[in-house]
Amino acid sequence: MGDIDTCGCKVGRVTAKYGRGDVDEWLIEEWQDEMSIRSLTAEFNKEIIEEELTAVGASRLEWSKTPVYEALHTEELSEPETIEIRRELERAGVDVEQLSSDLVSHQTVYRHLRNCLATSGPDEKSAEERREQARNRIYALQQRASLVTESTVESMQTAGVTNVGDPEVLVDVRIVCRDCGRSMDLDEVLTGGCDCPPK
Structure with a gap:
């Protein structure tokens, strides 16, 4: 902006x-x-x-x-x-x-x-604006979680508590429908979600 x-x-x-x-x-x-x-x-x-x-x-x-x-x-x-x-x-x-x-x-x-x-x-806001806002918010949290985890692991390695070589942290968000058990990624949820009938 x-x-x-x-x-x-x-x-x-x-x-x-x-x-x-x-x-x-x-x-x-x-x-x-x-x-x-x-x-x-x-x-x-x-x-x-x-x-x-x-x-x-x-x-x-x-x-x-x-x-x-x-x-x-x-x-x-x-x-x-x-x-x-x-x-x-x-x-x-x-x-x-x-x-x-x-x-x-x-x-x-x-x-x-x-x-x-x-x-x-x-x-x-339109539906698309809300989707984009939600996407940006969650992606920002993923990035923060990744950075914090990576920093923590590196500190543990420096202290000799653990050893994982050159760590790469991946943070994945999955959403599970409790009605049918379907597992979806964020984009699937934001663009339609689950089609099963709610209980």
Whole structure:
């Protein structure tokens, strides 16, 4: 997916301000992968907060367990907790009022996806788009499983626990119909599946 031009809505202005031009692609992919708008909004805002903390020289690790997002953009914390976190941010050099103003609502993210990026939600995808999404997701998991397994085996060999020469890891996904016992590969399932009558 290529670069997406910055738009003039709040999401576009905020991403340009914090140098996060890659966020649009992420928003599209995650929304079409069925992440909720509210979850997208929370993750987007947390990224903006992290960018601001980095900009003022604050340690991400130091702040990683502090509920900054909850203090600035939700009502999940008590008032004393919220006040204390805001004071800590100010002491760290953060313009708390400006950062709070830069955080976006889920309605803003939704309008950005629909109006600025002309993106369809997960419920509007065609059958072929759903097949391709499922195929890509499972193939990515296969690749990850292969890499993790290969790395683990190599570590075991280095430690002298096992010896399998030059290992090649193959990860195959099979789906078995419990009604008739037919074993199918992923493409068979995605393009038709089993023809046996369900019990």
